[in-house]
Amino acid sequence: MPKIVDHEARRRLIADALLRIASRDGLDAVSLREVAAEAGVSMGMVQHYFATKDQMLMFALTQLNARIGERVAGAMDAPSPRAFLRAAILELLPLDDERRSESRIGLAYLARSVVADELADLLRQALPYVIGFYAEQIRAAQELGQVHADLDPRIEAVILYTMAQGLVNPALIGHLSPEDVAATVDYHLDRLFLTSG
Amino acid sequence: MPKIVDHEARRRLIADALLRIASRDGLDAVSLREVAAEAGVSMGMVQHYFATKDQMLMFALTQLNARIGERVAGAMDAPSPRAFLRAAILELLPLDDERRSESRIGLAYLARSVVADELADLLRQALPYVIGFYAEQIRAAQELGQVHADLDPRIEAVILYTMAQGLVNPALIGHLSPEDVAATVDYHLDRLFLTSG
DNA sequence: CATTTTACGATGCGGGTGCATTGTAATCGC
DNA sequence: GCGATTACAATGCACCCGCATCGTAAAATG
Structure with a gap:
């Protein structure tokens, strides 16, 4: 196995960028290119961590829910x-x-x-x-x-x-x-x- | 002045088609081509009655509000x-x-x-x-x-x-x-x- | 009948989209 | 060292988008 990277951390990095765009300009403004640019990575990398845009959107939502859930639990x-x-x-x-x-x-x-x-x-x-x-x-x-x-x-x-x-x-x-x-x-x-x- | 047509009736025809699409597939699925197809008219006609897509969306909403408002008034x-x-x-x-x-x-x-x-x-x-x-x-x-x-x-x-x-x-x-x-x-x-x- | 104005229909353009493909550098087990 | 696998980066493709442009048919006006 090559190049040791934190898989989940990368996914969170991308999801956070997606959520920033969604908050700023709405879900319609979320595109692979836009997310990649916001996260400061290449579009290829986004595709590497999410097979489809829908999967990316779903992951970002669970990310958001987790964030809120933690606060409520607090x-x-x-x-x-x-x-x-x-x-x-x-x-x-x-x-x-x-x-x-x-x-x-x-x-x-x-x-x-x-x-x-x-x-x-x-x-x-x-x-x-x-x-x-x-x-x-x-x-x-x-x-x-x-x-x-x-x-x-x-x-x-x-x-x-x-x-x-x-x-x-x-x-x-x-x-x-x-x-x-x-x-x-x-x-x-x-x-x-x-x-x- | 040529070709006597009911301007408002045409706009309502188009707006109704838009609302059907929005209800069925969401606002994301609303495009000029799709609305024209749903209304059974040409895309040129849609453009003739609405200068921009945004104006069309706004008109359709007022149309919807009017419909609901009538029922409430009833x-x-x-x-x-x-x-x-x-x-x-x-x-x-x-x-x-x-x-x-x-x-x-x-x-x-x-x-x-x-x-x-x-x-x-x-x-x-x-x-x-x-x-x-x-x-x-x-x-x-x-x-x-x-x-x-x-x-x-x-x-x-x-x-x-x-x-x-x-x-x-x-x-x-x-x-x-x-x-x-x-x-x-x-x-x-x-x-x-x-x-x- | 000619002119003007309206009501379209058809087509094209520049740009954005998701996704597939290809190439390449790095790191592991052996 | 070497093949295999992973982690990307770059590019291309087919499609869809809103909108502008152009052409044309019809009707009211003179």
């Missing part, structure tokens, strides 16, 4: 279900430059999932996990007496998730400020929880 | 604020083939608005109108004693809108059935309103 030591839910949701919203960038990319992939089957499959698999997680927290809060017992954790979780997703675009195009977004989330949590802890 | 004679809000929101969700198609197109345009300024402008203008409408209904319901007086109509309207928007993708990729979607909306309205009328 909030898991929150002192209460409410604090954790708040942190987890705000992590998905475009409140600063980093998350704004991620939201732009995420929205592009979301739209693409409508016509790209493998992408839809991935989201279909991820959704129950995320919503289930929210539901679990709400259920835990109910047992702690922090949420009314007669609320449906499953549906409340769906509403929480969909509200967050729906907030993305109004925030991105500037209709809602970061403060508006945070206030809306807190307002909703105030209605869901009995205590502010 | 629900305005609902017997109560709650009934109207329910109808207006369900009108935006992919509960049948027609609205499923519209949702697919709408999501594609929504994602595009992140990188297309004129599109973002259009949405930025439309948002206050839609949300304001919801807020008005909630305020009216408060005066009728059908909604708790200490709720914020503006924020409740934002949550209502964002929840609806967030429901679109899970519904489109099949994570939520049409029944799930309707049940989620009704659940949320049950929490918002004091009466089920």
Whole structure:
């Protein structure tokens, strides 16, 4: 075996370049040549690490998901279900430059999932996990007496998730400020929880 | 002046073809040639009625918005604020083939608005109108004693809108059935309103 | 009837696309 | 040292893109 290189590191290098382009100019602007240029490598190298453009796009998304997932996991030591839910949701919203960038990319992939089957499959698999997680927290809060017992954790979780997703675009195009977004989330949590802890 | 033709009818013919392609294969699949073929006309004719592709895309969107707007207006004679809000929101969700198609197109345009300024402008203008409408209904319901007086109509309207928007993708990729979607909306309205009328 | 204006249809151009092919330098096992 | 394998770089190909250009048929106007 020749020329020892870190295969995964190269793939991440390329995927990062792709995500920068997607954030800046949209998924439409992502081409093999553009990605190669952004990463500062040759087009041949991009092709060497990804057989097709679709594979590259999928890998970049898993890369992005992993990045976000780590941050959410970092909030898991929150002192209460409410604090954790708040942190987890705000992590998905475009409140600063980093998350704004991620939201732009995420929205592009979301739209693409409508016509790209493998992408839809991935989201279909991820959704129950995320919503289930929210539901679990709400259920835990109910047992702690922090949420009314007669609320449906499953549906409340769906509403929480969909509200967050729906907030993305109004925030991105500037209709809602970061403060508006945070206030809306807190307002909703105030209605869901009995205590502010 | 020669050859009497209905200018607007031709533009609608072309825009309808564009929307069919966008619904079927996404906005990426929309090209002058493809639109011309779908409409059964020559590419020269498409160019005759739209100077640029962007103008064509924008016109098609206003066409779509008008179509949806008419349906929402048709629900305005609902017997109560709650009934109207329910109808207006369900009108935006992919509960049948027609609205499923519209949702697919709408999501594609929504994602595009992140990188297309004129599109973002259009949405930025439309948002206050839609949300304001919801807020008005909630305020009216408060005066009728059908909604708790200490709720914020503006924020409740934002949550209502964002929840609806967030429901679109899970519904489109099949994570939520049409029944799930309707049940989620009704659940949320049950929490918002004091009466089920 | 002539002129002008509109409504197209056909074609071409420069540029970008994903992907295949080819060549080559480097490093391993032997 | 040597064949084999890996890691690229360079180039080419067939196709598609938006848009401009050119030609022409038809109808209203004088």
